[in-house]
Amino acid sequence: MAFEAPVETAKGSVIEVVLNGLQLGGQTALPFHWFEGEFSNPPRVGFEVWDVAPTDWAKPLAHVYSGVWSEPVAWARMVVEELGAEAVYLKLMSTDPNGLSRSIAEAAGVAEMVADAIDVPLAVVGPGAPEVDAEVVQAVAPRLEGRRVLLGPASEENYRAIGAAALGYGHGVIASSPIDINLAKQLNVLLTRLGLEENSLVMDPTTGALGYGLEYSYSVFERTRLAALFQNDQKMQLPIVAAVGEETWKAKESRAGDDEMPGMGVAETRGILWEAVTGLALSLAGADLLILRHPRSAELLRATFADLGAGGAGEGVAQ
Amino acid sequence: MNEELLGPGSCSAPAAPGSLGRVRATDPADSDIVIGVKPGRPADGADGFVRCAVACLHLARKRCEEALAAHDVSTRLEFPGSIYHLPIIYGVTGRPIRMLADVAWVLEEAEQRINSKSAAQLRISHSSAALDVGMAVLWLAEVIEALKYLGVGPAPVDDIWLGAAADGIMRARGIEFIEESTPGFAAVIGEAPSVETAVALAHEMQQKSLYVFMAGEGGECLATGDGFDRLPTIGAGGTTLAEQLIEGGVQLGWDTRLVPFGREAFAHVHSIGFAVRVAMAFGGVEPGDCRTLFAYVEDRVPAFVVLLGPVTDLQCVVAAGAMNFGLPAIATHDIPTTLPSTDCTRWRVVPRVPPHDLVARSIEVRGLKTVVGEMDIPVAYGHVFSGERIRNDDLHLEMGSPKAPGCELLLTAEDVEDGRVTVVGPEVEDLSFGSTVPLGVLVEVAGRRMQKDFEPILERQLHHLLNEVQGLRHMGQRDVLGMHLSHRAVEAGFRFEHLGRIIHSIMHAEYSQIVDRVQVTVFTQTEMVLTLLERAQAVYRERDERIGSLTDEDVDEFYSCTICQSFAPNHVCIMTPERCGLCGAYxxxxxxxxxxxxxxxxxxxxxxxNVLDAARGSWEGINSFVHDASHGAVERIDLYSLLEYPMTSCGCFECISGVLPLCNGIFTVDRDYSGMIPIGVKLSTLADMVRGGAQTPGFLAHSRLYVGSPRFLSGDGGILRLVWMPRYLKESLRAEIEAAAVAVGHPDLWEKIATEDDAVEEEEVMSFLARVGHPALDMEAMF
Known part of the structure; x- marks a missing residue:
């Protein structure tokens, strides 16, 4: 008698958020458990683009982008046309109050140009300071009206301002919470109470890189997804976005040269693997959209997803 | 038809006793319109109400005829820059007005609504009749205003008047309503008694971050029964708030939030239309779904109508229209009325409010959340300063205890003027470096959702709230209050007055859900401080008795706390009046x-x-909640027993109690005890057994003060089971244990509890208990 693998069927499903034709979420099974339910939308790979040239990105990244990174439009085109980005995550770092602190209107203009130049989903986020993020989003939202982008990061401090702008101009919101499943849920509740539909929200429960809190993020992602599928907790059924590139390329292991970390492998590939491993772990935990930086780690992840039988085929696993 | 206009939660039925009361016009013979209930009122006023509505109908008709004489029926009729057609008509009926020809059905529909109501109907308890007529008039007014854009009637945009706001403005400003950076808007009709009053009123509204939408003039009311053409200039000779503000040199416009829509009261369709468009743009309200529309506007676009000066028929009709959307009307003049006893706002009409009280009263009646801007204080404020100490050489002032009397008291009060700060006694500049001064801080708050029980909790917030001031240290609480003020802060200009400013701002910022108004008095004069101290001590006593006497039986609801699920995902705390959270902090x-x-x-x-086991403290409702909130990990908890289903713990507990089987009793140990416990383990081992949401029969994690509660393991025999605890824990809880023991008839229990000095092996504890005659030995077996 042949062995029959036990099948655990979920009570709930992840909400499908559709942006510019790209579907996020929508599954009724745990990540890559295509044998237990619907898992037709594998984690999507988006790339991070800034509106100013970064001054502190690691060498392997500079090799790839230094030719385009002073031109946000060219940079965005490159990640879409050459690197196959399924989404662009445009971070308006020029408005960083601790950095250039440039005019928000100007940055919003850049966002509009980038939106005009690409045909994949776009997320536009502020520099990561709640007050400035709110101002940035309020400036960007009207200029991108009709395009339905993701705006954020919306946190407990600024979710009203960001949510209101998204509501008013028909955009989605990235709900960002500090590695805490209850705070994540609370923010989702607050945003839906503000009037946003669940299918215009994605959640970012904060990414910790390998060696820098990955296990915490893994646990929060996993529990969020378990709550969504097996407890049918409707406030936890949003697709999850993970800012993998940003976090992994901060790690000193990704940045240190060959001499600085002997025994830790070649600098060029170390960071790429750091990014790929973090991305893979979080994909297994429930991430639906990975925001990456390096094209090689994107390739590695896509190949792995294919091997895991994303899309329902599963041949890769059989082999 | 009437019912259709009443949104969900409308108070048409329950508010019947005395809803709107009467709305009075100036002509005494024509004065009382009974929109509400009062049967047996004179008939005249209601006639005025209907006559006015009919006048509006005639005017709209006449203007339409004029328009059709000059334009084709297919001429577009719209407000410029808006995709929402005539938004009130569109939002409420779902029918877009696109061209002149479409007006016909609006006129018919309005006529039907107006003519179907007799004055008698308006007088009796059909409040909805008045709302219905009001709505019809808003539609007519929308048509009248839109026709102005075709050159019929006075120009809509003229001199100071802005006319309709384009969608771009509506959305940019609408965001402020959704994100609550404005508490709402005031739709003001009429004129203030003087230019000075007008300016003061506008400034006060601006300070509260309110939008002021202005349309319609004041002045004596003219008869509306004839001369329909003159209706728009109903307040002949009167001026408008907007014009008064211009005369007072106040800048008007969207940027100053003082928005003059038009000279005629009809232009208030732009106020209501603004709210309706916000509902469609932000709330996704479908045109025609008027129930959702009314509810949305009432909830998310809070607003109220202000009637300045003698109230005219037209003002009444417009206000009645606005009431459909939940806008109460607040008037400076006489509208004798009985207020409904519900806190439903939409049906309220508040008369005779003097201009200087208007804003505060409106905010309260409409239940607006005040938005307080940046705090204007000369020093920095933030978390980073909360641990700050003030060195002796920088210590400018020592306030309150221990060297002088000091106390702080937060009370609910009726007569609270929001933002008022009074300093009684010398100010900082009157005191020299190194002085000591008595200090009394009295915070008085009011709010529709404020409860007396919240007073001590809010009062306790003063500690962290004032500690975040740079250069100020707050110590103690209640009548052992002291503060240190640094020389640098004094140099920077810090004064006692700023204590009040800070308390006012932060109370609003953090507790706007419960607090509507805050006023602060700072006493620095000895006798006054002593008087306050005496009053405060009486209040503290009363509070302690009240809180102390509140038992688990007195309430139907307990409260959960899941803060710690961030690291103990399946743990749920249940807090009851007689048992606080196991951390001791909540x-x-x-x-x-x-x-x-x-x-x-x-x-x-x-x-x-349903109660499952009263003695052990098990209820169906609690168990079902715990089951869900623990994600299915915990099926049942007994709140008063540790034997089978003790409450779980996150890890933040202050104490652990556990069974000592030989002794027929329990031990209680706290986190600071590092020695051996009579069950042969140390606290660290025990902690591992109970934390992380685990339910471990025989062991319970709890707060220190729970030991003194009458509910301390009452299902297992209570305090009399307590046989062993570390010496300093026993010392520090002496008063609580003795009080609890007296209550169960064993005043000498405290003496009989063993400590590590008496015994650390269970057998030794046993012989100690036998020696002192501990009551646990005579109790029935624990299990």
Whole structure:
């Protein structure tokens, strides 16, 4: 008698958020458990683009982008046309109050140009300071009206301002919470109470890189997804976005040269693997959209997803 | 048809006793319109109300005829820059007005609504009749205003008047309503008694971040029964608030939030239309779904009507129209009325409010959340300063205890003027470096959702709230209050007055859900401080008795706390009046207030429901909540027993109690005890057994003060089971244990509890107990 693998069927499903034709979420099974339910939308790979040239990105990244990174439009085109980005995550770092602190209107203009130049989903986020993020989003939202982008990061401090702008101009919101499943849920509740539909929200429960809190993020992602599928907790059924590139390329292991970390492998590939491993772990935990930086780690992840039988085929696993 | 206009939750039925009361026009013979209930009122006023509506109908008709004489029926009729057609008509009926020809059905529909109501109907308890007529007039007014854009009637945009706002403005400003950076808008009709009053009123509204939408003039009311053409200039000779503000040199416009829509009261369709468009743009309200529309506007676009000066028929009709959307009317003049006893706002009409009280009263009646801007204080404020100490050489002032009397008291009060700060006694500049001064801080608050029980909780917030001031250290609480003020802060200009400013701002910022108005008095003069101290001590006593006497039986609801699920995912704390959270930091009352402030937060009220085991403290409602909130990990908890289903723990507990089987009793140990416990383990081992949401029969983690509660393991025999605890824990809880022991008839219990000095092996504890005659030995077996 042949062995029959036990099948655990979920009570709930992840909400499908559709942006510019790209579907996020929508599954009724745990990540890559295509044998237990619907898992037709594998984690999507988006790339991070800034509106100013970064001054502190690691060498392997500079090799790839230094030719385009002073031109946000060219940079965005490159990640879409050459690197196959399924989404662009445009971070308006020029408005960083601790950095250039440039005019928000100007940055919003850049966002509009980038939106005009690409045909994949776009997320536009502020520099990561709640007050400035709110101002940035309020400036960007009207200029991108009709395009339905993701705006954020919306946190407990600024979710009203960001949510209101998204509501008013028909955009989605990235709900960002500090590695805490209850705070994540609370923010989702607050945003839906503000009037946003669940299918215009994605959640970012904060990414910790390998060696820098990955296990915490893994646990929060996993529990969020378990709550969504097996407890049918409707406030936890949003697709999850993970800012993998940003976090992994901060790690000193990704940045240190060959001499600085002997025994830790070649600098060029170390960071790429750091990014790929973090991305893979979080994909297994429930991430639906990975925001990456390096094209090689994107390739590695896509190949792995294919091997895991994303899309329902599963041949890769059989082999 | 009437019912259709009443949104969900409308108070048409329950508010019947005395809803709107009468709305009075100036002509005494024509004065009382009974929109509400009062049967047996004179008939005249209601006639005025209907006559006015009919006049509007005639005017709209006449203007339409004029328009059709000059334009083709297919001429576009619209407000410029808006995709929402004539938004009130569109939002309420779902029917877009696109061209002149479409007006016909509006006129018919309005006529039908107006003519179907007799004055008699308006007088009796059909409040909806008045709302219905009001709505019809808003539609007519929308048509009249739109026709102005075709050159019929006075120009809509003229001189100071802005006319309709384009969608771009509506959305940019609408965001402020959704994000609550404005508390709402005031739709003002009429004129203030003087230019000075007008300016003061506008400034006060600006300070509260309100939008002021202005249209319609004041002045004596003219008869509306004839001369329909003259209706728009109904307040002949009167001026408008907007014009008064211009005369007073005040800048008007969207940027100053003082928005003059038009000279005629009809232009208030732009106020209501603004709210309706916000509902469609932000709330996704479908045109025609008027129930949702009314509810949305009432909830998310809070607003109210202000009637300045003698109230005219037209003002009444417009206000009645606005009432459909939940706008109460607040008037400076006489509208004798009986207020409904519900706190439903939409049906309220408040008369005779003097201009200087108008804003505060409106905010309260409409239940607006005040938005307080940046604090204007000369020093920095923030978390980083909360641990700050003030060195001796920088210590400018020592206030209150220990060297002088000091106390702080927060009370609910009726007569609270928001933002008022009074300093009684010398100010900082009157005191030299190194002085000591007595200090009394009296905070008086008012709010529709404020409860007396919240007073001590809010009062306790003063500590962290004032400690975040740079250069100020706050110590103690209640009548052992002291503060240190640094020389640098004094140099920077810090004064006692700023204590009040800070308390006012932060109370609003953090507790706007419960507090509407805050006023602060700072006493620095000895006799005054002593008087306050005496009053405060009486209040503290009363509070302690009240809180102390509140038992688990007195309430139907306990509160949960899931803050610690961030690291103990399946743990749920249940807080009852007689048992605070196991961390000792959150009480039942904290849970209650936390829920008021943030219903989506970590604390929820949980109904006890059916009792399963009264002695051990097990209820169906509690168990079912715990089951869900622990994600299925915990099926049942007994709140008063540790034997089978003790409450779980996150890890933040202050104490652990456990069974000592030989002794027929329990031990209680706290976190600071590092020695051996009579069951042969140390606290660290024990902690591992109970934390992380685990339910470990025989062991319970709890707060220190729970030991003194009458509910301390009452299902297992209570305090009399307590046979062993570390010496200093026993010392520090002496008063609590003795009081609890007296209550159960064993005044000498405290003496009989063993400590590590007496015994660390269970057998030794046993012989100690036998020697002192501990009551546990005579109790029935624990299990």
């Amino acid at each position: 009480s039942w009352l904290d849970g209650k207030i936390s829920f008021q402030i943030n219903p989506a937060g970590p604390s929820r009220p949980i109904r006890k429901d």
